[in-house]
Amino acid sequence: MRISFLLAFTLSVTAASAATVEKFVIDGKSVTLKVPENAAPGKPWLWVGEFAGHLKSLEEGLVDKGWHVVYVGVSNQFGSPASMEVWEKLYAEMREKRALSAKPALLGISRGGLYVNAWTRLHPDRVSVLYLDNAVCDIRSWPGGFQLNAKGKGSLGDWNLYKTVFQFESDAVAQEKSLRPADGLLPALKNGVFLVSVHGTADMTVPYVDNAKVIVDFWQKEGGRFKAFPKEGGDHHPHGLPDSKVLLDLLSEAAK
Secondary structure: OOOOOOOOOOEEEEOOOEEEEEEEEEEEEEEEEEEEEOOOOOOOOEEEEEEEEEEHHHHHHHHHHEEEEEEEOOOOOOHHHHHHHHHHHHHHHHHHOOOOOOOEEEEEEHHHHHHHHHHHHOOOOOOOEEEOOOOOOOOOOOOOOOOOOOOOOOOOOHHHHHHHHHHOOHHHHHHHOOOOOOOOHHHHHHHHOEEEEEOOOOOOOOOHOOOOHHHHHHHHHHHHHHEEEEEEEOOOOOOOOOOOOHHHHHHHOOOO
16 A cells, blocks of 8 residues: 655643644544654654553653653554554654664553554564553453453453454464464564563453563563562553653663
8 A cells, every 4th residue: 555644733732741733644644743853863762552542651751761662553453454554654664764772662552552563573673662551462361351361351342353364264373373472472572672661460451470471471481581570469550650760761771
């Protein structure tokens, strides 16, 4: 498909983050890009899988440090090949036209984990940090809601949509053919991708034990670089940490 860029307009400039917010379109999908007043060396950037702006203090803090922050709206695609085609084109825009770093940090909040994990599998050499925040990593857990080590609440409507998007004709086929959390991630680990997990230990929507924990355990077993931030007794919300400074410092160091 032809890439269509509708470079639009500045929506706002906030004194706190000194970010110019640009809106444009790639292949009919809306893109939001926060541009710092002065880019940091190497032009680091954060790529948000879903729920852009939800971790406001983290995004603004990174912009203050000279990062770009980008999000493209391919919701309800569950990290599908079609959604990754859009990501490929956005990556080309960020690299070829804006000269941003070849290795963005990826932020997967909740179902956004499906997108950042999909990209990391496809391009293990194009990721600096894989940050999973109460992230969906096993589609059977959410939206499937099936009994694994734990049983999440699930979402029947989203599960049915997932089967449609991936053309699975039944629950059984979908469960059998769906990727497991750590599938295909060894090349990323070997490429030095730094894994970050922020998770509530009592998440009833996306149980940690069946999602990010599988990847954290894999990273640990294989000697990968990682840092986990368990929130004891925490549920699915809120995301992030009460004080974002530790994440700001960690991402800034790991993305170098």
